[in-house]
Amino acid sequence: xxxxxSPVPPAAADELATVALALGRRFAAGATLWCVAPGAxxxxxxxxxxxxxxxxVGARSLPAVAVADGGDPVDTVRLLARPGDVVLAxxxxxxxxxxxxxxxxxxxxxRTVLLAEDPVPGIPVADHVVRVGEPDxxxxxxxxxxxxxxxxxxxxxxxxxxxxxAESESEAGGGACVxxxxxxxxxxxxxIADDRTAVVLAGGHEEQVDTSVVGGVGPGDLVLVHAGLxxxxxxxxxxx
Amino acid sequence: MSTEPTAFLYPFIEADERDAGPLLDDLAxxxxxxxxxxxRLQAETLERSRAEIAAAGAAMAERFGRGGRLxxxxxxxxxxxxxxxxxxxxxxxxxxxxxxxxxxxxxxxxTALANDVGVDxxxxxxxxxxxxxxxxxxxxSTSGGSANxxxxxxxxxxxxxLTVGLCGYDGGAMAASGDLAHCIVxxxxxxxxxxxxxNAVLGALWVEVQAALAGTRR
Numbered sequence: 001x002x003x004x005x006s007p008v009p010p011a012a013a014d015e016l017a018t019v020a021l022a023l024g025r026r027f028a029a030g031a032t033l034w035c036v037a038p039g040a041x042x043x044x045x046x047x048x049x050x051x052x053x054x055x056x057v058g059a060r061s062l063p064a065v066a067v068a069d070g071g072d073p074v075d076t077v078r079l080l081a082r083p084g085d086v087v088l089a090x091x092x093x094x095x096x097x098x099x100x101x102x103x104x105x106x107x108x109x110x111r112t113v114l115l116a117e118d119p120v121p122g123i124p125v126a127d128h129v130v131r132v133g134e135p136d137x138x139x140x141x142x143x144x145x146x147x148x149x150x151x152x153x154x155x156x157x158x159x160x161x162x163x164x165x166a167e168s169e170s171e172a173g174g175g176a177c178v179x180x181x182x183x184x185x186x187x188x189x190x191x192i193a194d195d196r197t198a199v200v201l202a203g204g205h206e207e208q209v210d211t212s213v214v215g216g217v218g219p220g221d222l223v224l225v226h227a228g229l230x231x232x233x234x235x236x237x238x239x240x
Numbered sequence: 241m242s243t244e245p246t247a248f249l250y251p252f253i254e255a256d257e258r259d260a261g262p263l264l265d266d267l268a269x270x271x272x273x274x275x276x277x278x279x280r281l282q283a284e285t286l287e288r289s290r291a292e293i294a295a296a297g298a299a300m301a302e303r304f305g306r307g308g309r310l311x312x313x314x315x316x317x318x319x320x321x322x323x324x325x326x327x328x329x330x331x332x333x334x335x336x337x338x339x340x341x342x343x344x345x346x347x348x349x350x351t352a353l354a355n356d357v358g359v360d361x362x363x364x365x366x367x368x369x370x371x372x373x374x375x376x377x378x379x380x381s382t383s384g385g386s387a388n389x390x391x392x393x394x395x396x397x398x399x400x401x402l403t404v405g406l407c408g409y410d411g412g413a414m415a416a417s418g419d420l421a422h423c424i425v426x427x428x429x430x431x432x433x434x435x436x437x438x439n440a441v442l443g444a445l446w447v448e449v450q451a452a453l454a455g456t457r458r
Contacts, residue, residue, distance in 0.1 A: 004276070004279035004280045004282065004283040005279055006275040006276065006278065006279040007279075008275055010272055010275065012271075013268040013269075013271035013272045013275065014264075014268045016267070016268070016271045017264045017265075017267035017268040017271060018264065020267055021260060021263065021264060021267070040324065040327065041323075042320040042321070042323035042324040042327065043320070043324070045319075045320045045323070046317050046320035046321075049316050049317055049319075049320070050317065053316065055316075055317070055382075055431040055432070056431075135333075136328065136333075136443065138282070138436060138439045138440055138443070141435065141436055141439050142275065142278055142436050145274075145432040145435070145436065146271050146274055146275070148432075149270075149274065149432065150267045150270065150271060153263075153266070153267060153270065154263070154267070157257055157263055158255050158257075159255050159256050159257030159258060160257050160258070160260050160263055
């Protein structure tokens with residue numbers, strides 16, 4: 001008999017539980033789940049059909065959408081996602097394109113989940129990173145099946161479906177000021193007001209920031225904002 | 241839990257629940273149990289179907305060797321598994337790239353057929369349009385009873401295609417028909433666990449095809 005080893009490491013069970021609770025709470029608050037898997041769009045479609053048309057008769061239909069329109073998922077999700085939504089990505093843990101998408105979560109006010117195939121770097125690129133083992137090893141399929149099953153259980157606990165204030169607040173977070181180690185917030189540049197002011201999106205809300213420290217920024221650039229001042233460019237707008 | 245027979249007596253308890261700790265523990269334990277069950281079912285299925293998978297892989301390789309194409313199809317999650325399988329055959333990390341097409345890929349064709357004729361013909365009509373006798377029909381169903389999947393397989397059989405079917409539960413009508421060249425049943429009552437084991441079977445099939453081709457082409 002073959003040794004029955006799960007493609008998903010057992011340690012990932014705790015993270016899956018955390019994600020299921022967050023997902024249930026977000027759905028209860030009206031969120032849409034955006035599913036992205038650039039290298040394997042069938043995963044994104046599978047997640048969407050899992051939630052929209054559950055295999056278990058009587059289970060609620062939940063809004064999940066596969067983002068597989070052939071365009072840059074950053075542009076599509078930016079356009080479609082609302083603050084409070086959730087982005088679930090499936091792909092290699094070290095995928096630069098996925099990191100570029102997931103890093104924008106705090107600016108857009110969306111929660112991000114990565115079902116990460118090996119290799120998975122030490123620095124997490126999403127709010128939740130679930131290790132799913134080798135690509136093509138069946139781990140991603142198992143992980144999103146479990147996520148669906150666990151989320152159904154969360155809905156049986158109505159008292160726990162309300163997010164704490166602290167959790168909602170954390171959506172605006174991300175990073176720290178590089179000069180004073182104080183809190184910094186990730187923001188995405190929407191438009192340039194003048195040569196020292198830009199309109200940015202931070203935590204899903206628009207605000208004006210002073211850009212004189214970082215100099216020339218453009219729409220789509222990801223910046224770190226501290227006390228109304230853009231203090232660093234985290235990532236340019238361009239696709240690598 | 242709402243499954244407690246006396247739960248109806250205390251409806252306020254769940255609504256007032258505030259500490260998520262116990263729920264998180266339950267969820268993690270449930271995930272670990274399901275992960276173990278999934279791995280067990282995969283191992284059992286691969287073990288029990290080893291000969292069938294090897295035979296199916298060899299027969300598929302023979303069809304590819306004759307210039308045949310693979311047509312994969314299924315509904316819902318199985319449709320995405322068909323897409324994933326086609327991607328694996330077309331763009332393997334290693335080995336031979338092989339001609340494979342998903343019959344769920346083209347939504348213009350799918351919606352035209354479903355709207356004009358009915359959902360039962362969405363695969364059969366595409367088989368009629370595309371298939372030649374050297375080709376392969378690979379059908380994926382968890383119930384083994386999807387009418388459109390069975391119709392696609394029947395049409396493929398009539399046209400001389402190699403028919404390979406994956407199904408779950410007790411195999412349903414797909415296994416009962418006895419018409420398929422190769423039928424692999426995942427014996428489980430859970431759609432999720434069935435799909436996970438079917439994914440392992442699809443991976444094993446791909447390995448068998450590649451091994452057979454490596455043997456003949458060397």
